[in-house]
Amino acid sequence: MRIAHSGFIRPWYLANYSHARMQVSTRFSGWTQLRVQMGFDTVYGNVVLWLGFVGAVLAAAWKYMKEQGKLPVLLLLTAVIGAGFYSLSVQMVANGEADVAKQMFLYIQIVDVVFVATVLVLLSAWQHGRVMRWVQVAICAFVIMVLLFPVVVALVPTARRPVALEVAGVGDFVYFGHYDGRDILWRVVGETGYSWQLMAAENIAYRPFDGGNSNRWEFSDIRAWLNEDFLADAFGGDADRILLAPRYVLLTTQTAAYASAGDRPFYAFHIPEYAFRGTCRAYRMAIYDKVRLPCAEVMHTFLYNGWRLGGGYWMEIPRFLDGMMVRYVSRDGFVFIRDADNLGGVRPVIEVERVVG
Numbered sequence: 001m002r003i004a005h006s007g008f009i010r011p012w013y014l015a016n017y018s019h020a021r022m023q024v025s026t027r028f029s030g031w032t033q034l035r036v037q038m039g040f041d042t043v044y045g046n047v048v049l050w051l052g053f054v055g056a057v058l059a060a061a062w063k064y065m066k067e068q069g070k071l072p073v074l075l076l077l078t079a080v081i082g083a084g085f086y087s088l089s090v091q092m093v094a095n096g097e098a099d100v101a102k103q104m105f106l107y108i109q110i111v112d113v114v115f116v117a118t119v120l121v122l123l124s125a126w127q128h129g130r131v132m133r134w135v136q137v138a139i140c141a142f143v144i145m146v147l148l149f150p151v152v153v154a155l156v157p158t159a160r161r162p163v164a165l166e167v168a169g170v171g172d173f174v175y176f177g178h179y180d181g182r183d184i185l186w187r188v189v190g191e192t193g194y195s196w197q198l199m200a201a202e203n204i205a206y207r208p209f210d211g212g213n214s215n216r217w218e219f220s221d222i223r224a225w226l227n228e229d230f231l232a233d234a235f236g237g238d239a240d241r242i243l244l245a246p247r248y249v250l251l252t253t254q255t256a257a258y259a260s261a262g263d264r265p266f267y268a269f270h271i272p273e274y275a276f277r278g279t280c281r282a283y284r285m286a287i288y289d290k291v292r293l294p295c296a297e298v299m300h301t302f303l304y305n306g307w308r309l310g311g312g313y314w315m316e317i318p319r320f321l322d323g324m325m326v327r328y329v330s331r332d333g334f335v336f337i338r339d340a341d342n343l344g345g346v347r348p349v350i351e352v353e354r355v356v357g
Contacts, residue, residue, distance in 0.1 A: 002088055004271045006104045006111065007041030008032040026332075033332070040111060041271075050081065053114045056121040084110050100269070160185065160201065165352070168196060171305060176352065179204055179234040186350075189301045195243055195351045199298055203313055203345030205230075213341040215318035215326045217249045218287060220340070222314065226291040226348055239290075245351045247295070248284040252318050259283040265320035268327065268335070272309060275327075275335040276300055282320075291348050292316060294329075298349060309333045313345035 008029075026033075039045025054077060058065075061073045087106040165174045168188045176198065177184040184204060190197035210220040217223055231239055250266050251259055266282035269275050276296035293316035302309055311331035319325035325337040328344050338344065 001271075001274060002092055002100065002104060002107070003043055003046055004041050004273060005100050005269075006046075006088075006108050007036045008108070036332075040115075046111070049111065049115060049118070050084070053080075053118045056118045056125075060121045060125055080110075080114065084114070165196065166355070170301075171307070173201060174198065177234040177238065178236075179230070184234060187307075189298050189349070193354075195353050197298075197349065197351050199294060199349045200347040202310070203347055204234075205346045206343050207346055208343060209314055209326045209340040211341055213324050213339055215252065215323055215340045216255060217293075217316050217318070218285075222293070222346065223289065226293075226346075227289055230348070231291055241353045241355070242290045243351045243353055244288050244290050246286060246288050247292075249287050249295070250279065250317050250320075251283040251285060252320050252323060253283075254323050256283040258285050260285045266317070267320065268317075270334045270336055272299070272303060272333060272335060291350055294347060294349055299335075310347075313347045 035041070040049070057073065057077060065073055084107065087104075087110055091100065091103040160173045162173045162175050162185065165176055168174045168191075170188050170191055172188045174186050174188060174196075175183045176186055185201040186198035187201045188196050189199045207222055207225065209215065209222050212221075214220065231242070235242060248261065251262075253265050256265070262281055262283040264278075264281050264283070266278060269277075276299050279296040293314050295316055299309070299315075301307075309329050311329050311333050313329055315327045315329065315335075317327040319327065319337045324339055326340050326344075327335055327337055330336050
């Protein structure tokens with residue numbers, strides 16, 4: 001968990017600051033995005049980085065160690081590795097999972113220094129002819145891969161070959177309904193013996209969650225629009241096949257008195273793999289809708305199957321601490337919060353009845 005939170009420092013939950021409404025900005029996120037692409041927020045990426053640092057230092061100092069002794073170099077490596085281990089572990093020991101999104105700052109800085117030091121050592125060795133030809137080729141290939149990977153991901157979309165709804169299984173894409181001059185493309189995110197659960201594969205509109213800046217799903221403008229105007233316009237006669245499905249919606253600490261289940265607020269992370277833990281214990285109430293927004297269970301399906309979340313759309317999950325902010329999946333796939341009266345992408349979720357015979 002700590003390494004997953006070391007991709008960047010982005011304390012999204014500071015929106016409880018009362019003097020200004022904070023919003024996530026990517027204006028200065030170039031290095032942030034590159035760190036994530038290079039795997040700085042993965043165990044494998046960190047192992048490769050630290051081993052590369054140790055190898056580069058030993059290779060550069062090999063002649064020195066033969067002439068002057070190994071102790072100074074080993075002490076240097078011990079100090080740097082020890083600082084990295086300390087900064088990685090002390091936060092969890094001292095503070096558990098609290099504030100982990102911002103308290104990894106020291107480890108992030110140490111990793112950046114280690115990365116720059118490794119690059120400089122390799123460049124120095126390269127300049128003095130101490131790097132073998134195959135190592136030079138490997139370094140060039142790695143740099144090109146890191147720089148081109150984000151471009152390739154952006155240009156090559158997920159394969160979307162729709163199949164007929166009647167033969168679709170979980171993970172398949174299907175067309176169902178028509179809105180704003182286009183057929184609506186859905187992904188099957190669940191199925192039973194009597195229905196399919198579908199989530200729109202792309203944003204079908206951009207709307208505020210609620211014009212009055214309330215994050216209560218049951219009274220939100222977006223719920224009314226989805227279950228009235230959108231339902232009638234998009235499905236016509238097929239609207240009868242869309243089931244009025246029961247489920248739970250999460251509540252805030254301010255609305256916990258209405259909970260029919262749960263005993264605690266829903267504390268959340270922005271890392272997708274950890275963003276939906278604890279929903280089974282969170283304050284929640286039962287509700288019925290034909291059309292809704294993605295919830296934690298749908299996101300679990302995406303993560304379990306290794307599907308890309310996409311980005312830029314609302315979820316139906318409120319921020320636990322206030323009555324104004326709602327969780328949304330950002331364009332880089334992380335899960336943040338924003339005011340309910342902001343514009344956001346809409347990706348509906350529906351449950352369609354199977355036609356027998």
